[in-house]
Amino acid sequence: MVKAKKWILATEFAGEPKDSNFKLEEENLPALKDGEIICDAVYLSVDPYMRLDRDWINSVGSVIIGEQVARVTESKSKDYPVGCLVQMYSGWRSRTLVNPANKTATEAIHFLKVPDLGKLEPSLALGILGMPGMTAYFGFLELCQPKAGDTVLVNGAAGAVGSAVGQIAKIKGCKVIGFAGSKEKCDWVKSLGFDHVFNYKEQDIDKSLKEAAPDGIDCYFDNVGGNFTSKALQHMKEFGRISVCGGISVYNATQPPLTPDPFMTILSQQLKVEGFIVMRWWTRFPEGKAEMKKWIDEGKLKYRETVQDGFDNMPKIFMSLLKGANIGKMIVKA
Numbered sequence: 001m002v003k004a005k006k007w008i009l010a011t012e013f014a015g016e017p018k019d020s021n022f023k024l025e026e027e028n029l030p031a032l033k034d035g036e037i038i039c040d041a042v043y044l045s046v047d048p049y050m051r052l053d054r055d056w057i058n059s060v061g062s063v064i065i066g067e068q069v070a071r072v073t074e075s076k077s078k079d080y081p082v083g084c085l086v087q088m089y090s091g092w093r094s095r096t097l098v099n100p101a102n103k104t105a106t107e108a109i110h111f112l113k114v115p116d117l118g119k120l121e122p123s124l125a126l127g128i129l130g131m132p133g134m135t136a137y138f139g140f141l142e143l144c145q146p147k148a149g150d151t152v153l154v155n156g157a158a159g160a161v162g163s164a165v166g167q168i169a170k171i172k173g174c175k176v177i178g179f180a181g182s183k184e185k186c187d188w189v190k191s192l193g194f195d196h197v198f199n200y201k202e203q204d205i206d207k208s209l210k211e212a213a214p215d216g217i218d219c220y221f222d223n224v225g226g227n228f229t230s231k232a233l234q235h236m237k238e239f240g241r242i243s244v245c246g247g248i249s250v251y252n253a254t255q256p257p258l259t260p261d262p263f264m265t266i267l268s269q270q271l272k273v274e275g276f277i278v279m280r281w282w283t284r285f286p287e288g289k290a291e292m293k294k295w296i297d298e299g300k301l302k303y304r305e306t307v308q309d310g311f312d313n314m315p316k317i318f319m320s321l322l323k324g325a326n327i328g329k330m331i332v333k334a
């Protein structure tokens with residue numbers, strides 16, 4: 001019998017997540033049967049979507065959802081020997097018993113062997129070469145349809161998704177404007193090759209956009225929503241394209257937004273606005289990962305991780321992510 005730990009959603013989130021929302025429990029995993037494996041978490045991902053109020057995300061009493069990279073430590077499966085690395089959406093668990101062969105088709109697409117990344121850390125499978133990287137790659141290229149010379153705006157620019165979007169836009173020959181929440185973040189984003197970077201906590205958004213994009217914005221990749229988006233919309237060129245990726249500024253909101261209705265601007269500027277959930281491109285992830293890996297190997301795409309220690313600290317690390325403690329992808333080292 002092996003012991004495992006898991007984080008449970010103890011109470012529904014209301015406003016900013018707090019300690020009382022989370023409960024750490026222990027469980028005993030049964031002895032392995034044929035075909036089963038036990039995987040020990042090596043790296044766990046914390047992501048903003050874990051805060052969303054959607055029934056497919058978290059429910060009180062259940063293990064908090066999330067992806068991890070784990071090492072097989074016991075095995076009765078010839079396909080997954082001890083030592084092999086897998087990535088899976090098994091939630092905030094320190095140790096997981098899995099039967100890979102018994103997975104439904106939907107579960108199976110979320111259970112993969114971590115590919116050989118050469119000298120790169122396997123944690124990248126949770127970041128630039130995983131879900132956030134694919135969000136940037138497909139969410140930007142497919143929905144914004146950037147052309148060389150376009151002016152691109154991305155907020156959350158020092159985060160896992162935003163930092164990749166801006167660099168992909170540069171690779172495609174665009175002019176890129178980024179917004180992030182501290183001087184340290186802005187300095188890093190600038191070092192990635194963004195043309196203009198502003199600290200949204202200190203600089204006026206309208207004034208900054210007038211200065212950086214006097215002729216307007218062609219492509220807006222939105223990670224933040226709310227007040228930022230109401231302002232950004234006023235700077236869109238006719239026939240601009242907007243990829244609605246996230247709205248982190250409103251995830252913890254307890255009141256409905258008081259921002260102006262954006263639809264008249266969408267109409268008058270004849271904008272194309274599309275929301276997405278990255279899994280729509282799941283079958284094309286191998287193509288996106290191969291292209292991103294090539295750009296990394298060629299030195300065209302940089303990444304950064306904020307790695308924090310300790311499975312027992314997951315709630316604290318998740319809460320700090322929502323407050324901007326990360327540069328690049330926030331990763332928990334188990």
Ligand SMILES: NC(=O)c1ccc[n+]([C@@H]2O[C@H](COP(=O)([O-])OP(=O)(O)OC[C@H]3O[C@@H](n4cnc5c(N)ncnc54)[C@H](OP(=O)(O)O)[C@@H]3O)[C@@H](O)[C@H]2O)c1
Pocket residue numbers: 047048049131132135156157158159160161162179180181182185223224244245246247248249250276277278279321322323324325326327328329330
């Ligand atoms: N549609 C999809 O399928 C999909 C997939 C993945 C992610 N997403 C969305 O993409 C966005 C970025 O995700 P990520 O994983 O890359 O997270 P991230 O940007 O690495 O981390 C979250 C960042 O959000 C910023 N933030 C927090 N509160 C903010 C506020 N009130 N206003 C502006 N920025 C704020 C913080 O940076 P600052 O210090 O700069 O404020 C923080 O570091 C999120 O909205 C997420 O939900 C969507």
